[in-house]
Amino acid sequence: MTKLGIYGCLGRMGRAIQDVAPEEGAMICGGADMGDDPAALAQQCDVLVDFSSPAALEAHLAAARAAATPIVIGTTGLSAQHHAMIDEAAGEIAVLQTGNTSLGITLLARLVREAAQRLSADWDIEIVEMHHRNKVDAPSGTALLLGEAAAEGIGSTLAEAGVIGRAGLTGARAEGTIGIASLRGGSVIGDHGVFFAGNGERIELSHRADDRAIFARGAVQAALWLANQPAGRYDMGAVLGL
Structure with a gap:
């Protein structure tokens, strides 16, 4: 063993x-x-x-x-x-x-990469993650993992395309960027959603962890x-x- x-x-x-x-x-x-x-x-x-x-x-x-x-x-x-x-x-x-x-998150990352690769540039990519109130880092490692998968799909890197949080007068959303937002509260183990927003339609890929x-x-x-x-x-x- x-x-x-x-x-x-x-x-x-x-x-x-x-x-x-x-x-x-x-x-x-x-x-x-x-x-x-x-x-x-x-x-x-x-x-x-x-x-x-x-x-x-x-x-x-x-x-x-x-x-x-x-x-x-x-x-x-x-x-x-x-x-x-x-x-x-x-x-x-x-x-x-x-x-x-999580094996589920691993598969989700592959789906995110493939979706980003196949959709046209006018589909905006946004990632939202939520964890328990005691988590000390943000964004979560999983959100960054998903962001890297999306960036790879569009032929970029998260360092180049990532927008971590938004506040104030940020102006219009820049094409080719990947937004990441973090929520903290309660005892949430880990929720992650990746949104592909096009003109008149939206694709949502998500994963929720119910048990550590x-x-x-x-x-x-x-x-x-x-x-x-x-x-x-x-x-x-x-x-x-x-």
Whole structure:
């Protein structure tokens, strides 16, 4: 049985992964949280899952590289510098980074990319996400993932086309942009909607998470898949063969 280690084991996702791992055929070999030694965990497990914080990523990647242990990174709020670290680590070990481990979201991202690619430029793309009141980053990693999928579909990047929130006299909407709006409140686990608005018609693609366990199951399935992969950078689409 594959031995799975968890960075951020005391958080919501860390606890959820511990609950579902046996059902998915994985054994939890240990966990680490703030103040624990990440190297010790990396040395005793077959694959790691990181749902901690951006500040801890550098140390976790270093531990994974030193132990030659594959790692799934589900931590959100990552910067360009963090992604550069991931790229570097992927030269030595298998790394899967994603803003959402839901298999449903993974398929949604593919549908968004295909819709954006097939629709003409006069279809406007807007993304709306809502999460619980305690979420600390915005937009969500999932909204950014969906935004990147849409940008890829129109032959751009989210850095070029993204408009994160709007306020004041913004003027008319610029063609080829992708708007992202964030809502926070209550205990919402995660709602995401992608709207393609044309002249006289609208397409809506959406996903609602009702149980945090879907992310935990997806993370474990990703870890089991990654444990047998060569060094490189992967995403959830690879797990589904997309």
